[in-house]
Amino acid sequence: MAKASERFDVVVVGCGNAALCAALSAHDGGARVLVLEKAPEAWRGGNSAFSGGLFRFAFKGVEDIYELVPDLSDEEKATYEIPAYTSEQFFDDLARLTEYETDGDLASTLIGESLPTLKWMRTKGLRLVPAAGRQAFKVGGKLRFWGGLVLEIVGGGRGLIDSLLDAVKKTDIEIRFETKAARLLTDHQSGAVTGAEVRGPEGPYEVHAPSVVLASGGFEANAEMRCRYLGPGWELARVRGTPYNTGDGIRMALEIGAQSYGHWSGCHAVQWDLNSPPYGSLTVGESYQKHSYPFGILVNVEGRRFLDEGADFRNYTYAKYGHVVLKQPRRTAWQVFDQKVVHMLRAEYRIREVTKVEADTLEKLAEGMEIDVQGFVKTVKEYNASIRKDVEYDPTIKDGKCTVGIDPPKSNWALPLDAPPYVAYGVTTGITFTFGGVRVNTKAEVLNTENAVIPGLFAAGELVGGVYYFNYPGGAGLTLGAVYGRLAGASAARRAAKLRAG
Secondary structure, three states, X not given: OOOOEEEOOEEEEOOOHHHHHHHHHHHHOOOOEEEEOOOXXXXXXXXXXXXXXXXXXXXXXXXXXXXXXXXXXXXXXXXXXXXXXXHHHHHHHHHHHOOOOOOHHHHHHHHHOHHHHHXXXXXXXXXXXXXXXXXXXXXXXXXXXXXXXXXXXXXXXXXXXXXXXXXXXXXXXXXXXXXXXXXXXXXXXXXXXXXXXXXXXXXXXXXXXXXEEEOOOOOOOOHHHHHHHXXXXXXXXXXXXXXXXXXXXXXXXXXXXXXXXXXOXXXXXXXXXXXXXXXXXXXXXXXXXXXXXXXXXXXXXXXXXXXXXXXXXXHHHHHHHHHHHHOOHXXXXXEEEOOXXXXXXXXXXXXXXXXXXXXXXXXXXXXXXXXXXXXXXXXXXXXXXXXXXXXOOOOOOOOOOOEOOOOOOOOOXXXXXXXXXXXXXXXXEEEEEEOOEEOEOOOOEEEEOOOOEEEEEEEOHHHEOOOOEOEOOOOHHXXXXXXXXXXXXXHHHHHHHHHHOO
C-alpha cells in the first residue's frame, strides 16, 4: 500500500528531455529528486523519444563543434564545410519565424545557454555526431552543412532519452512510472507550492517537496484541447508522439494561478504519412515524417499546388506546413518527385511503412494517388513551363531558381518534373507540440497572473509559453527543453537548499 505522504527536495513531473535534464541538474545541486511519469516505462521519454535528436545551438566557429564531437578524425574534419551559426543568426531566425513575437528575454537565455547546455549534457554521457545525412549536401567534394543545424544525438530521440536515463541510473534519483501528478499542493497562506497529489498503481498519496518542476509537455495529445485552442479540425490531426501529453502540467499550474502565456492557437505540425496511426509508433519513431518536399511539388486531391515548397530551407518551413495540409480537402496532400532528385530524399522515404505511388506517366501517377488526373497534369505542365532556366540549381543555398507567373510560386530549388518514373508520397498533418503554456522567467520560475513568482514552482519544455509563435526553427525544441530543464533543476535545488538551511 502506498504511503500517505513522502518527502523529497525536488519533484519533477514528466520524463522527457526537459524533465530528465531538470532532474540531473537538481541532483547536481545536491537535491534529493523524485521523477513522476504517468506513462508506462515502455513509453518513457515523452515526445523527445519521437524526435530526430537534432539540437540547434549558437556557435562562433568550427572549433566549438569539434569540442562537442572530440572523436572526429582529421580525415573526417577535412570533408566538412561548417559555417558558423552565431547568437545573432539564431536570434534573427527565431524572431523572423515567430513573426517577431518571441519573448526577447526567454529567447536570449535559450540562445545564450544553448552551447553551455550541450557541453553540460556531454558530461552526462550524451554523444553528439554531425548530422551529415540530413543537414549536408556534397558540394565541390565537401559536405556542406546548411540551415543552422549541425549536430544530432547518437540514436536520435530514443538515444537521447536512453542516454539521459543512463545518467539518471548513476545517481540516487528515483523515477516512478505509471504514476501521475494530479494536483499541486500549496501553502494556504503564502501560496507557495509544497508538493503534489499523486496517483500511482497502489493508489493516491501525497509527495511533499519545497520545489516542483513541471516538464510534462503540451496538450497535443488532447483532442478536446486541440479543438478548443487550435481550432476546428485539429481534433482530426494525427499525433506524432506520445499519447500521454494531454496538458496535465499546464492545467495544474493554471489551477493555482499561473499565468497563461504564448501562442495558444499555435503549434508545431508537419507533413506526416497518410496512413500513419493516430499516435506515434515506438518502432517507426520519427520516420513517418516527410521533409524532402523542397525538392518536388505538393498537390492536393484536386491536383493543385497550394504552397511554396521552396520558400525557405526545410528547417524553417516544415513546422508550419502541417497547418496548410490540414486545410486541404480530406486533410490530404501528395509530395511528387522525379528521378533527378530521388537520390536526395531523406531516409524516412525508404521505410517499409510508407504511402507511395510510382508510375511512368503523370496520368498513371495521378490515378494511383486517386486524385484529379486532368487537374494534376495541368498543374505539372504549368509548373514545368514557369521555371527559370537562367539560374543554377544548388540545394545548399536559397538558390533563387524559381517559377515565374504561377500562383503559388516556388521560390527556390524549382526543377521540372520530366524524368520518369515519377514517385509520390501521401501525407496528412501530424502535430508535434503546442506553443501555448505557462509563463516563466529566465530562471524557469513560474509567474502568476500578477507577474510575481509562484514560490516553489518551476517549468521547462513544451509547456513553457512565449518562445514559439506561428513557426519555429528546426532543432530548437530539444534545445529549449534542455536549457530550461537545466535552469529549472538548478533553481529548484537552490530553493530546496535555502529552505533546508533555514
